[in-house]
Amino acid sequence: MGKVNLDWSNIGFQYRTTDYRYVSMYKEGAWQKGEITSDPNVVLNECAGILQYCQEVFEGLKAYTTKDGHIVTFRPDLNAERMIDSAKRLEMPPVSKEQFMDAIEQVVKANEAWVPPYGTGATLYIRPYIFASGPVIGVKPADEYQFRVLVTPVGPYFKGGAKPLTLCVSDFDRAAPRGTGHIKAGLNYAMSLHAYVTAHNNGFDENMFLDPATRTYVEETGGANFIFVTKDQEVVIPKSNSILPSITRRSLHYVAENYLHLKVTERPVKLEEVKDFAEAGLCGTAAVISPVGKIVDHGKEICLPSGMDEMGPVTKKLYDTLTGIQQGNIEAPEGWIHQIL
Numbered sequence: 001m002g003k004v005n006l007d008w009s010n011i012g013f014q015y016r017t018t019d020y021r022y023v024s025m026y027k028e029g030a031w032q033k034g035e036i037t038s039d040p041n042v043v044l045n046e047c048a049g050i051l052q053y054c055q056e057v058f059e060g061l062k063a064y065t066t067k068d069g070h071i072v073t074f075r076p077d078l079n080a081e082r083m084i085d086s087a088k089r090l091e092m093p094p095v096s097k098e099q100f101m102d103a104i105e106q107v108v109k110a111n112e113a114w115v116p117p118y119g120t121g122a123t124l125y126i127r128p129y130i131f132a133s134g135p136v137i138g139v140k141p142a143d144e145y146q147f148r149v150l151v152t153p154v155g156p157y158f159k160g161g162a163k164p165l166t167l168c169v170s171d172f173d174r175a176a177p178r179g180t181g182h183i184k185a186g187l188n189y190a191m192s193l194h195a196y197v198t199a200h201n202n203g204f205d206e207n208m209f210l211d212p213a214t215r216t217y218v219e220e221t222g223g224a225n226f227i228f229v230t231k232d233q234e235v236v237i238p239k240s241n242s243i244l245p246s247i248t249r250r251s252l253h254y255v256a257e258n259y260l261h262l263k264v265t266e267r268p269v270k271l272e273e274v275k276d277f278a279e280a281g282l283c284g285t286a287a288v289i290s291p292v293g294k295i296v297d298h299g300k301e302i303c304l305p306s307g308m309d310e311m312g313p314v315t316k317k318l319y320d321t322l323t324g325i326q327q328g329n330i331e332a333p334e335g336w337i338h339q340i341l
Helices: 049-053 076-089 097-110 186-201 247-258 271-276 313-326
Strands: 021-027 035-037 056-058 061-065 071-074 123-132 145-154 165-169 206-208 225-229 235-238 264-267 279-284 288-297 300-303 337-339
Touching: 021 097, 035 097, 049 123, 056 076, 056 186, 071 097, 076 097, 076 123, 076 247, 097 123, 097 145, 186 206, 225 247, 225 313, 235 247, 247 264, 247 279, 247 288, 247 313, 279 313, 288 313
Parallel strands: 165 206, 165 288, 235 264
Antiparallel strands: 021 035, 021 145, 056 123, 061 071, 061 123, 071 337, 123 145, 225 235, 225 279, 279 288, 288 300
């Protein structure tokens, strides 16, 4: 199958409508057999649960073309498990791991022409999501749901290379202490939008959210986990019950220990400690790792020794190793790479 005629190296990180998507309906207590459709539109009742009470969870992963020409995804089983956990937390019927994996395979195969070629820096972003489609006016879970998977080709999150970001310590809370910060639900991201726009309007790239209970510990940004590196090259990962369990972060933990033979510690990290770290980064599916060069705490600047020009040396090794595994240039741990074509 020939590829869509795009300038793959310059497509940017934005949504493009592709040829096909996957949809399955939940009715009368069971998920129906899913199917591929060419219609990108979703028609809903005006009182659908997603519109009234934000019952929705989603995932994000990518399909890659490897050096040897295969199309693969990276650890999709973990996305399936996280979506199950998220759905249960919002009282939604979870999609089985088997149906999740089957949906990913079907939609990627159907859109093979949209999977960017190897070496372009572009990938096929995959967005599975479940939402309440049944009408509901009282505050309660809906009776009907849809499970959909869309795909769109995207370029590198940072065109021209990832330059270190400048963050601000946010005055807003991302999640409640016993709330939904640990699940991937749209409502969490909606809560972060005002803080994100406020940060941008004040000249910052992103927020550093602190724990909502004491506002002394580092949590995450609106859409990525933190990692830190000490001057002794120890990788430190913030730990909290309200941080999203990032698949990229968990993978970097393994890579640091087993490929780079670094010490890795997951523990609560106090804001006052950040000035003592040598490097910092944000990790997630979109960019893998985005380096952080400066954090501003209400006028007080915390400048990381790694600087504002490029990734720190340990962060760069982590990035190169994990992307090398994803693209097939470095041997992957067993089960990490799921071949589709």
